[in-house]
Amino acid sequence: MKNINFRQQVLPHIIAVLAFFTISILFFNPLFFGNKTLDQHDITQWKGSAQELEKFREATGEEGLWTNSMFSGMPAYLVNVRWSDGIVTGIKKVAALFLPHPVWNIYLAFLSFYILLLAFKVRPYLAIGGALAFGLSSFLIIGLAAGHNARIGAIAMMPLVLAGIHITFTRNRILGFGVTTTAVALELRENHLQITYYLILMIAVYGVVMLIDAIKKQELNSFLKNTALLILAAIIALGTFFGKFWATYEYSKYSMRGESELTATVEAGENSSGLKKDYAFQYSYGILEPMTLLIPDFYGGASSHFLVQDEDSEVLKALQRTGDPQAANQLARYTSAYWGNQPLTAPYYAGAIICLLFVIGLLFADKKYIVWLTIIAALGIVFSWGDSFKAFNYFMFDYFPGYNKFRSVTFALIMTLVAMPLLGFIGLERLLEQGINKATQKKLFIALGTTGGLCLLVVVFAGMASFEKEGESQLPIWFLNALQEDRESLMRGDALRSLGFILAAFFVIFLHLKKKLSFGIVAGLLSLFILVDIWVIDRRYFNEDNYKRERDNSFFALTDADKEIKRDEDLSYRVYNLQGAWNEARTSYHHMSLGGYHGAKLRRYQDLYDYCLQNETGELIKSLQAGNRDLSSFGVINMLNAKYLTFGPAKNNIIKNPEALGNAWFVSSVERVNSPDDELTTTCKINTRNRAVIDVSKFNVPESINYDSAASIELTDYQPNRLEYDSESNTDGLAVFSEIYYPKGWTATIDGSEVEILRANYVLRALQVPKGKHTIVFKFEPEAYFVGNKVTLAFSVLLLLVFLGSLGWTIKKQL
Structure with missing residues (x-):
């Protein structure tokens, strides 16, 4: 048995684990000592999206696998x-x-x-x-x-x-x-x-x-x-x-990350596979924005930081001098400290000391690690530029495998944020091993001059930046001057701050090389400086405001409108929130919704929204505002079974839609088309109550269909992954269901015999139903889950x- 030196081989790891554990608790202390929970926007929205599935699991012990609570249905x-x-x-x-x-x-x-x-x-x-x-x-x-x-x-x-x-x-x-x-x-x-x-x-x-x-x-x-x-x-x-x-x-393959079936997209110059460029590159860094890795407020900081909230800000003083509260309130909306091009953001800060160490790594680390990590760090920055560097990123988007499947390209900076501290500490270790001599001292001062000098240049020449966001040139000059002065102050202040931490770390390292400080003290001080540096910046974006009382569920509290809708005893119907349905899942918490909150909805459903539903919704709102309650012309909204339209929390903020087509209906005729383009454009035009659109290049339907005006089809049992209907008709007919078509996992039976599920109206399901009385059952039993789970x-x-x-x-x- 080998002798183990506890102090050298075990104790350091125990100290590290205890330090990480303690710092984790202290950073999130309200979770442990304040009976609070994190108030996370996306998690709150997720709870709305997942509520139907959670309730189904609690009731049955099974997985729903399909949700009808958002975007009219999706896996x-x-x-x-x-x-x-x-x-x-x-x-x-x-x-x-x-x-x-x-x-x-x-x-x-x-x-x-x-x-x-x-x-x-x-x-x-x-x-x-x-x-x-x-x-x-x-x-x-x-x-x-x-x-x-x-x-x-x-x-x-x-x-x-x-x-x-x-x-x-x-x-x-x-x-x-x-x-x-x-x-x-x-x-x-x-x-x-x-x-x-x-x-x-x-x-x-x-x-x-x-x-x-x-x-x-x-x-x-x-x-x-x-x-x-x-x-x-x-x-x-x-x-x-x-x-x-x-x-x-x-x-x-069927989501927004998959290939588009619409030739119009290709003709418009977009890649037919993956996301659209304007969507994928919506969040792109400006060319100089990676400077936030060194100076967090180089671009003003977080977009949610409004300078008018700062008591000593020049913009607040300027607004107070106007003497016009109404004008001041209007201009206050334009006081965001951030002046880059991203819609919503907060800076990704590596740490001033980490930037110093990264340069030390470039000078002292092994060559192969320098090559690897420099390439990685550079790639992260270049990817984050997005459409600020179109020549490279548009090429990658069009031709590099998988690149066009993701949005928020600024996430690529995680490669940089792994590479910088890794190379930095590898280099620092090698520097400390080599000790001090003329060569190492020269390199060390180069690292200081590169990072500290850059901070100093920003301090001296900060006034040369424009500090003007796109679209702000129309603001009053007196207001814009105050805004620019505040942004300049933020940049200069953080540059000085970063310079201070760089100098502190440099002198600690230098004193150790001169044998004035022991290794343990150097390691401890560097860790402390890094912790203080990054902790303080984190608190700008993550603080008490990010917590709420653990039992606070007020976001999902039933409104009077919700209560009124829930009085409806139908097994399944949908609600269309006319106040931002496509970016919220609160509606999904209580109801089946046409909208929802998810970054990977079905592509065909997104197509339907882009080319049809968006315009139809605009016309609907105009019609309602004009006092017109005739909803019969809104064929797509009606075929999605939008039985209730909402525009607020009050009881009188709902409209019951008598034209909603229900869970299923028989149609009298079929529009036979031969391409997805025709399938979509025809769906947008027809009266969906009587007619259905089917791509006959993919699905077989008779040249003509029978229609019994007295025929009925009714949903009798509802579960997320199983739907049962009773139908009765004197003739064979084509039934359309207000359920989203998905080709994998769904099966349909009529009286126990499996039948083909057709796709109708671009996104819905349809069946050819024989005459007489029948029981129709849809089941969602995807092999990906039932076989894949066993392999897992x-x-x-x-x-x-x-x-x-x-x-x-x-x-x-x-x-």
């Missing part, structure tokens, strides 16, 4: 489905020391990055500072404030995946294999494919760099063995995610064996 895979990945979740809970959600993601980000730095041979006490810089990065904290828990959870695992890969290549294959398998499974568990996509890019560049290094060292065989082992790790990890992956991949469970068990086996083997080797 629930990306809303609320529980998979058989409890083993992976259990590993995460244990690793996070059972901290509550979402605090556990920040703790795991600390721990994950700490392990990554250890893998690159950074000493534990030094690695603590790097872990704090990554885990408290404003990128993660702002994401939590918005409710992007899955994104932050996936990000927290990125360093651990990289650590496992690096351990496999450079230190211990078996341990590396176990870490990689577990880390990838934990990362995939979050089901945030955009972050996974960026992680794959980082791994790919790492692989190329290591391949070149292996060829130079004539170690190609070893490289190939390690690569094969990592591929096996990825396969096992992917198996634990197999059900989710299958379902998500299958759904993506099997691989989860295998993962547990790999995790315990590799851990046990490593411990045995150490003893």
Whole structure:
């Protein structure tokens, strides 16, 4: 048995874990000591989206798999489905020391990055500072404030995946294999494919760099063995995610991330696969905006920070001097501190000290790591520019696999925010190992001059910036001058602040090199400086305002309008909120809704909105405002069974729509078309009560159909994944259902015999129903869930064996 030096080999890790645990609790202290919960916008909206599925699960113990509560119906895979990945979740809970959600993601980000730095041979006490810089990065904290828990959870695992890969290549294959398998499974568990996509890019560049290094060292065989082992790790990890992956991949082809069937989109110059450019690049950094990595308020700070709220702001003083309260209130809307081009934002701040260390890394780290991490850092910035750098990003959007599936390209900065502290602490470790001499001293002063000098330049020349947001040139000159003065003050103040932290870190490092400070003191002071620097900036965007009382559920409280609608005893009908239906899920909490809140709705439903429903809604609002209550001409709204229209919380803010077509109806004629374009444009024009549009190039329907005006079809039983109807007709007929057509997983039977589900009116279902009395049943039983879930469970068990086996083997080797 080997002797273990507790003080050197064990104690530092205990201190690190205790530090991460304590800081996680202190940062989120109202969750632990104030009986509060986080008020996260996206999570609040998610609760509305998931309510139907939660209630169904509580009542039956089953998964709904499909929700009718938003966008008239869609698969629930990306809303609320529980998979058989409890083993992976259990590993995460244990690793996070059972901290509550979402605090556990920040703790795991600390721990994950700490392990990554250890893998690159950074000493534990030094690695603590790097872990704090990554885990408290404003990128993660702002994401939590918005409710992007899955994104932050996936990000927290990125360093651990990289650590496992690096351990496999450079230190211990078996341990590396176990870490990689577990880390990838934990990362995939979050089901945030955009972050996974960026992680794959980082791994790919790492692989190329290591391949070149292996060829130079004539170690190609070893490289190939390690690569094969990592591929096996990825396969096992992917198996634990197999059900989710299958379902998500299958759904993506029919969602907004999939290929458009409309030729009009292609003719307009858009890529037919994936998102549209204006949507994908809506959130793009300006060319100089990455300066916020060094100076958080370089572009004014958060868009939600209105300078009129600051007592000492010049813009407030200017408005007070007007003597016109009405004009002042109107102009107050234009006092956002942020003057970039993004609609809503807050700056992603790496930390002033991290910027200094990054330059040190460029000067002192091993060449192969410099190449890898510089490429990654640069890619993150270039991607974040989006349509500010169209030549590159539009090319990537059109031709690079997978790039056009994601929006919010500023998320790509996570690659930069991983690369900067990693290279920085690798470089710092190498600098401290080399000690002081003329060469290292010169390089150290270059790092200071680069970062500190840049801050100083901003302080001196800040007045040369325009500080003017697009569209603000029409504002009164006296008001614009005050606004620009405040923004300039913010930039200059944060530049001085960053300069101060850079100088403090520089002198601590320099004094250690001169043997004036011990290593322990240097590591402790750097960690403290980093913590204070980033913590204070985080508090600008994440503070007491982000919490609410734990039992506060007022957002979903029933309004008088809700109560009135709920008096309706019909099994299923829809509500159309005319006040922003397409960006809210409160309606979905209580009712079936035409709208909703989700970033990956069905593409055909989005097409219907873009080309038809949007215009029809505008005409509807105009008609109602003119006092016209005849709703018979709004064919698309009526075919979606919008029985109630709402425009406020009061009882008299609802309109019952007598023209809503109900759950199902027989039509008297069919418009036969041969393309999706014709299918959509015809749907927008016809009287949907009597006629249906069917693409006969995809579905077979008779040349003519019979129609019995006395025929009836009625919904008799409703569940999210099962619908039952009774029909009666004296002739064969075509029935249209106000349910969204989805080609995977839905089956239909008439009296127990399966029949083909047709697509009608671009988005709805239809059936050819024989004459007589019949029972019609729709069931949603997707193989992606029922088969995929079994595969997930099997691989989860295998993962547990790999995790315990590799851990046990490593411990045995150490003893």
